[in-house]
Amino acid sequence: DAGITQSPRHKVTETGTPVTLRCHQTENHRYMYWYRQDPGHGLRLIHYSYGVKDTDKGEVSDGYSVSRSKTEDFLLTLESATSSQTSVYFCAISETGSSYEQYFGPGTRLTVT
Amino acid sequence: SQQGEEDPQALSIQEGENATMNCSYKTSINNLQWYRQNSGRGLVHLILIRSNEREKHSGRLRVTLDTSKKSSSLLITASRAADTASYFCATDMGGGNKLTFGTGTQLKVEL
Numbered sequence: 759d760a761g762i763t764q765s766p767r768h769k770v771t772e773t774g775t776p777v778t779l780r781c782h783q784t785e786n787h788r789y790m791y792w793y794r795q796d797p798g799h800g801l802r803l804i805h806y807s808y809g810v811k812d813t814d815k816g817e818v819s820d821g822y823s824v825s826r827s828k829t830e831d832f833l834l835t836l837e838s839a840t841s842s843q844t845s846v847y848f849c850a851i852s853e854t855g856s857s858y859e860q861y862f863g864p865g866t867r868l869t870v871t
Numbered sequence: 872s873q874q875g876e877e878d879p880q881a882l883s884i885q886e887g888e889n890a891t892m893n894c895s896y897k898t899s900i901n902n903l904q905w906y907r908q909n910s911g912r913g914l915v916h917l918i919l920i921r922s923n924e925r926e927k928h929s930g931r932l933r934v935t936l937d938t939s940k941k942s943s944s945l946l947i948t949a950s951r952a953a954d955t956a957s958y959f960c961a962t963d964m965g966g967g968n969k970l971t972f973g974t975g976t977q978l979k980v981e982l
Contacts, residue, residue, distance in 0.1 A: 789968060800959060800974040801914070808968060816969065833922075848913055855968030859904060862913030 762863040763786050764849050770869045777836040779866050781849030783829075786860065789852040791831040792824060794845040801848065806856070807832055827858075839870045875903075875960045875973030883979045890947040892976040893961030895940075901963045903936060904941050904970065908957045917945075917958075950980045 761784030771777050781790060789808055793801040793816075803816030804825040813824050821843060823835045834845055846867050850860040878893045885964040893905070898962045902921045920927045920943065927934050933946040947954055957977050961970040 791969070793972075798974065801961075801972040803969055803971070804970055817971075828890050831899035842883035850914075852968075856965075857902065857968075860914075860918060860970065861916070864913050865911075 762849060762861060763821060764847075764850055764863040764866050766866060767864065768867045770871060771839050772871055773840060774838050777835075777839050777868065777870075779834045779847055779868070781832045781834070781863060783832075783851045783854075785861070787853045788850040789855050789859075790826065790859075791850040791852070792822075792832065792834045793848045793850065793862075794818065794843075795848060795865075797847050804834065804847075804850060822852060836868075839868075841870050844870045874964050875971060876961060877958070877973045877976040879976060881977045881979075883981065884950055886950060886952055886980055886982050888950055890954070890978055890980070892945050892952050892958055892978070894943045894945070894973055896943075896960075896962050896973075897941065898964055899938070901965045903934075903963070904961045905932075905934060905943075905945050906959045906961060906972075908959065908975070910956070914959065947978075950978075952980050952982055954978060955980045961982070 763782045765780045791806040792804040802818045807813045807826040823834045849863040852860045875896045904919045905917040908914045931948045936943045946951045961972045961973045
C-alpha cells in the first residue's frame with residue numbers, strides 16, 4: 759500500500775466550529791488531492807496541490823481551504839463546519855498528476871451535528 | 872456535474888460469471904481510469920487506458936474505450952466473491968492534472 763495516512767479517521771463536530779483534516783504521505787509524490795464522497799455523487803474534488811504552497815480549487819471548494827507547507831502534508835480546513843459538510847473525506851496522491859494513477863488514503867468520516 | 876456516469880448502478884451476479892460495467896462521459900479525454908472501492912476503504916487503482924488505446928487487459932480485467940461514443944467498459948471475467956465492491960471510472964480531461972469520477976457501479980458477487 760502507498761504510504762498515505764489520514765487523521766483523524768473519525769470526527770464528530772458541531773456546526774460553526776473549524777475543523778482541520780490532515781493527509782500525510784511518505785511517497786514524496788508531487789500531487790495531493792482532497793475529495794469528498796457522498797451517496798449518489800461519487801467522489802468530488804475539493805482542492806488539490808501540485809507542489810509545496812501550490813494549490814488549486816476543485817469542483818466543490820466553497821467552505822474549504824487547504825495548505826501545503828511540506829511535500830508530505832496536505833491539510834484541509836473547514837472554516838465553519840455545516841451539516842452539508844458531513845461526508846467521508848479522502849486524500850489521494852499522484853506522482854505525475856492525472857496522467858497516472860492516484861493512490862488513496864483510508865478516509866476520514868466527518869459528522870457535523 | 873459528473874463527467875462519468877456508470878451503468879448499471881448496481882449489479883448482482885453469481886460467482887464464476889462475468890461482470891460488465893459501463894462508463895459514459897461527456898467531453899474529450901486524455902485517459903480514463905477504473906478504480907475499485909471495498910466497503911469502508913479507500914479507492915484502489917485498477918487500470919488506465921489512454922485516448923489512443925482501444926483495449927487493455929490486466930489479469931481478469933479487460934477495459935475497452937470507444938472515444939467516438941465517449942464510452943468505456945470494464946469486464947471482470949470469472950468473478951469471485953472478493954470482487955464484491957464499488958467500481959468507479961475517472962476521466963482526465965486535460966489541463967489540470969485532476970480526475971473527474973463517476974458515481975460508481977456496486978457489484979455483488981454471490982457464492
